[in-house]
């Protein structure tokens with residue numbers, strides 16, 4: 046084998062990557078940014094960062110000393126700030142180098158959290174609406190720094206010029222865009238004004254908008270609603286609710302004030318007035334330093350908090366490059382924990398001192414709270430007694446239900462509850478329907494908060510033990526009928542017994558569970574497949590197949606007549622009909638063999654009745 050002749054390939058010359066700016070802008074507009082309107086957000090955010098840096102440089106300056114002025118007259122859009130500005134060297138390094146950001150430089154690493162931007166690409170979003178970005182800037186670092194002009198074009202070229210100091214008497218930066226004809230939708234004066242209010246209404250620096258008439262109007266005339274002073278707590282609550290309604294379009298069931306200095310966050314959580322599917326996460330509005338960055342951030346709250354939507358203003362959350370979501374870092378984890386604590390505290394306060402509010406909340410969100418209580422011991426302790434369950438006393442809270450009884454029984458399916466509810470309650474047993482999601486698990490945890498109560502699963506054996514046996518004589522007299530009935534129902538793996546129970550109007554009770562039915566189907570399949578591969582596998586899985594039980598009620602007049610029938614065919618048919626009726630009452634899906642049994646016994650009984658009449 047001969048190696049390639051490397052000697053004929055001299056060491057390769059170094060080249061630099063070329064960036065096709067058009068391709069890059071196309072990538073940003075289609076994959077990173079949700080709409081061209083974000084250009085204004087990026088410009089405003091750069092201005093806010095520049096003001097933050099300026100205040101760091103001149104800490105004695107009053108908070109309203111430096112501001113932002115927006116201008117849009119239909120032919121151009123301008124954003125001007127009194128921020129820290131840029132020197133000529135800065136312009137080369139930061140404005141003209143894609144991906145480089147002054148906010149990531151080594152020397153300010155410890156201040157990183159102070160800035161919103163960090164990726165060095167935000168400015169490119171201006172190319173979504175204009176072919177050229179024009180920047181005039183004067184640095185606040187040093188009194189001799191002159192003004193510098195930069196023109197960057199969408200084809201990747203740029204020019205730089207120094208200007209006389211008089212061209213810009215004060216430090217700061219002005220970015221001017223001449224919108225493309227197709228970008229009018231985003232750059233019309235009314236639209237720029239609306240977008241500025243949307244992104245900047247909570248900014249803490251003075252921000253004005255001028256539509257070309259020279260009269261600048263403030264876009265953030267008032268502090269955030271939670272930062273204003275109100276004459277009474279009631280008027281504060283009403284104002285926060287009105288703000289929530291304005292932002293989210295629903296009247297909150299309640300508004301929770303969020304003021305969490307430990308994580309530098311303020312805002313409100315609006316409790317949804319309607320139930321949402323458990324687990325559905327909502328987008329929250331996240332402002333950073335007043336600047337609206339995301340309307341769809343999900344990560345600031347734990348999954349269980351899906352009953353609220355929040356507007357928050359945080360000091361130091363870090364948005365991703367698209368600004369639509371947040372960095373999963375320690376700050377975000379701390380914010381999430383603090384918000385979760387706040388929501389728990391709200392629930393605890395409602396449980397302790399505002400039963401009306403708690404009742405309204407649980408009426409709407411009980412499913413969500415149940416899912417929460419399963420995983421959260423504190424919520425469980427606070428709210429389990431208040432949660433509604435279906436019981437043999439009707440809909441009731443566990444607290445009420447357990448007050449009168451030491452033992453609470455719980456079924457494992459809705460179907461079991463339907464089968465036994467009437468009979469169990471007539472027998473004095475308290476049963477909770479544990480068939481709905483979370484319910485059985487939650488009822489079993491009741492003794493954790495009410496140790497005097499015992500909770501047990503209601504199995505068929507428990508119920509039959511509560512049904513009174515019949516006397517020996519009656520038992521003996523009914524024996525032939527019971528034997529016939531057992532024989533007729535053997536195909537359903539069903540035993541038959543005679544007991545007395547209330548209500549007397551119920552002729553029979555079919556005690557059966559889904560697991561037992563499942564087990565019987567498996568055994569039956571194993572028998573049918575005996576010898577084959579499936580038969581072996583199913584046979585190996587086979588357990589002692591629990592049998593269903595048809596319990597006939599000796600108190601019921603129909604049953605009394607049936608057990609006395611001496612015509613064997615009619616006795617069989619009556620047993621089948623009683624089984625069919627009990628199966629129908631349980632409201633479980635019928636097997637095909639059961640449906641045909643019901644049909645057959647109905648027709649046989651009809652034929653018998655007609656024969657008798659003729």
Ligand SMILES: Nc1ncnc2c1ncn2[C@@H]1O[C@H](COP(=O)(O)OP(=O)(O)OP(=O)(O)O)[C@@H](O)[C@H]1O
Nearest residue numbers: 091092095139146147162163164165166167168218
């Ligand atoms: N108004 C401004 N005042 C001062 N410097 C600015 C201004 N606008 C942009 N710059 C400088 O230009 C750099 C690049 O801005 P760009 O918006 O592209 O990125 P960024 O803000 O650093 O990060 P991100 O991509 O996360 O927004 C900034 O880091 C900053 O140094």
